[in-house]
Amino acid sequence: MQFFLADYIHPQKLMGYTTEISKIASNLSLVKPLADNVKEKAATGQHTPFTQMTVSGRWIVVYTANGVNDEDTMMYFTDFRVELDASAISHMVSANSLGNMKVLQFxxxxxxxxxxDVFDITYCNTGERILKSNLVVCDSDQQVLDVAKALNVLPMITSVKDSDKIKVVMADEKIEDGDILTVNAFALIRFAKTATEQAGFGYLKLYDLTNNYALIDDFAKALEQLGGKFDRAVFVEKFNPVRWN
Known part of the structure; x- marks a missing residue:
């Protein structure tokens, strides 16, 4: 399975989009025909808005740009099996683009x-590695420590007590966007210090907990494979989606 990177994913995972240029570049690298079309269009030097689209796996992939710079550049992903007129994408692209999408769909x-069906969409930030759609791992010590600081658990994860043992700290990240609250679940890990190596750090991150709660078993297996202990009761108590509904 290959993954398209998104900034937003519909709760039913029927569509998503990104405006982040690095993610768009990564996505284009997976779809060479679309990347070639974008490159050829940009090379004309016409400096006018344009749209390119294709189908990859189950996704209609739409790239839009202003033709001048990276501002307003977007990439949309829509499951081709949805009713396009009734989908969220119908309010995000032009009538002409929607018509072309219908032709592709047909x-x-x-x-x-x-x-x-060899592509999926996922959340993933720089420095993170995808384990499964919306479940990632990070093994960059500094990035993990920066996240721990932002989540106010740095003292817990860096405690020198029992430094020869693996330590796991559960934490949540709440992101508010208007009336929408998104909760991401973290398992921050301090790996055991040995006679020859200092303790290292890592984290597992489950994006958008409310809409991806079914990944709890994958989260548990990944944590256990990294050497950490997983207590389902503690996880359910701390991260139960009902708390944020």
Whole structure:
């Protein structure tokens, strides 16, 4: 499975989008025909807005740019099986682009097979590695410590007590956007200090807990594979989505 990186993912995972240029570049690298079309269009030097689109896996991928600079550049992903007129994407692209998406949808519907479903969309930031859609790991000591500081758990994860043992600290990150509250779950890990190595750090991150709570088993398995202990009761008590609904 390959992953498109997004800034927003619909709760039902039917669409997503990103405006972050580094993520757009990463996404384009996975779809060479679209990347080539974008490059050719930009090379004309016309400096006018343009849109390019294709289908990859189950996703209609739409790239839009102003033709001058990176401002306003966006990339959208829509599951081709949805009713486009009734989907959120219908309010985000032009009528002409929506019409072209419908043409792609019609043509693709007759040839699509489940074996072609090789792309998914996910949240993922720089320095993180994707384990599964919306579940990532980070093993950069400094990045982990920066996150621990931002989450106010730095003293807990860096405590020298029992430095020869693995330590796991559960923490949550709350992000408010208007009336929308998104909660991300973290397991910050201090790996055991040995006779020859200092303790290292890492974290597991489960994005958008409310809409990805089904990943709890994958979260648990990943933590256990890293050597940490997982207490489901503690996790459920701390991260129960009901608390944020």
């Amino acid at each position: 043509r693709y519907d007759g040839v699509y097979k489940d074996t072609m």
